Amino acid sequence: MSSPVGSRAQKIRLPMFTQKGLLEVPSPTEKDWSKDDDKDFVFRDPDRERDSLPQPYRMINKLVNLLFDRAWEVIEERDTLRQAELSRTQPTTYPPVMESKLNQMPNCMAICQDYVFIGGAKGFSIYNLYNAKRIYVWDKLKVDVTSIWATDMGSEILVVPVDEMGIVRLLYFYKDGLFLIKAINEVEDTTKQTTCVKMEISQGGDFAAFLLQGAGDIWLDVYKLPKESWLKEVEHPQLALNPKKKGRQPQLNTPEPMTSDNLETDTNICFKGDIKLSLPVHIMKIKPPQPVTGVPCVLGIHWTRHHNFFLYSLNRTLKDRVGTSLLRWGLPTLRPCPSALLEARD
Numbered sequence: 001m002s003s004p005v006g007s008r009a010q011k012i013r014l015p016m017f018t019q020k021g022l023l024e025v026p027s028p029t030e031k032d033w034s035k036d037d038d039k040d041f042v043f044r045d046p047d048r049e050r051d052s053l054p055q056p057y058r059m060i061n062k063l064v065n066l067l068f069d070r071a072w073e074v075i076e077e078r079d080t081l082r083q084a085e086l087s088r089t090q091p092t093t094y095p096p097v098m099e100s101k102l103n104q105m106p107n108c109m110a111i112c113q114d115y116v117f118i119g120g121a122k123g124f125s126i127y128n129l130y131n132a133k134r135i136y137v138w139d140k141l142k143v144d145v146t147s148i149w150a151t152d153m154g155s156e157i158l159v160v161p162v163d164e165m166g167i168v169r170l171l172y173f174y175k176d177g178l179f180l181i182k183a184i185n186e187v188e189d190t191t192k193q194t195t196c197v198k199m200e201i202s203q204g205g206d207f208a209a210f211l212l213q214g215a216g217d218i219w220l221d222v223y224k225l226p227k228e229s230w231l232k233e234v235e236h237p238q239l240a241l242n243p244k245k246k247g248r249q250p251q252l253n254t255p256e257p258m259t260s261d262n263l264e265t266d267t268n269i270c271f272k273g274d275i276k277l278s279l280p281v282h283i284m285k286i287k288p289p290q291p292v293t294g295v296p297c298v299l300g301i302h303w304t305r306h307h308n309f310f311l312y313s314l315n316r317t318l319k320d321r322v323g324t325s326l327l328r329w330g331l332p333t334l335r336p337c338p339s340a341l342l343e344a345r346d
Helices: 004-011 057-087 227-235
Strands: 016-019 041-044 108-112 115-120 123-128 134-138 145-152 156-163 169-174 177-183 195-201 207-214 217-224 281-286 298-302 308-313
Touching: 115 145, 115 156, 123 145, 123 156, 145 195, 156 195, 156 227, 169 227, 177 227
Parallel strands: 108 145
Antiparallel strands: 016 041, 108 115, 115 123, 123 134, 145 156, 156 169, 169 177, 195 207, 207 217, 217 281, 298 308
16 A cells, blocks of 8 residues: 555656756766866756657647648748749830720731731731821732731831732832732742742842742742832832733732721821832742762862862762773772862961
8 A cells, every 4th residue: 555645756756957968978087077067957847848649649740740841841932932033123014005906816917117017808907006006908819918027128118918829929118108019929820829938038128038839849039129219119100100001910909099088097098009110130049959869978188288178079970980990990080079179268
């Protein structure tokens, strides 16, 4: 039978000293003992110690702490990203000055000088860039315009639309007049019709190149644009009048002036089909190189103290096969390749 005094004594927890950090074996010499041992011990109150939780509460506690730690890591990561985003220099945002509602979805668009050219059904429209008003509609085609280019040529603009059939046209926009120069690849026989894949105009508008394809072939047509003559002809229309029309151009309606009665501005722009401008001059036709049908054998020789590097063909030619003693021994005749001679000049 246990005494009440003994049971009461067992419930009393005495305070204890616990050393901080790792325990070390003290030196056997008393003079080497640390004088600050009192600082290395912490007084612990047994009543304030927490007992270990039983299962399954201990596992639940670990899971809760794990979720809390992971959530905190996500919070810190997001906060770091937000701070980095705020410290980054923000780009300048330019809100739209005005909006212009279109009647239908445009197929293409080009911007040049103070105008926006939008290709769509049976032609293209011209909009003023500053007030977003439509100033002219050129809808004289039977098919839609799929791509359009506009090139700044000084006081005038060269407009190049391409329709669904791949026909590319050159139009000249000057002040209040729009002039049709030429349909580059338009033909009478539709079975021989070629399509324009891509086009480029040189800086300044002196040359134009059109990548055409048709009948299983592809090539590049390069034209010289007489822009000086065009400017003189539009400034002096009497020099370029064409009173006798040489037939009607295919896929183009009869050109007639068009005012801005149904448009949103007072600017009068008309299509001047009676003025014949100078045609661009075709200067070259470039075809893709023929594919290599074999592996050429070439010998390269560089002579010391010379800037030339010679390439000699090791392939036998028809001329080398007759009366050449070297061929009897299976040795080819070395002849310089004119197309493969590289000369590096100072």
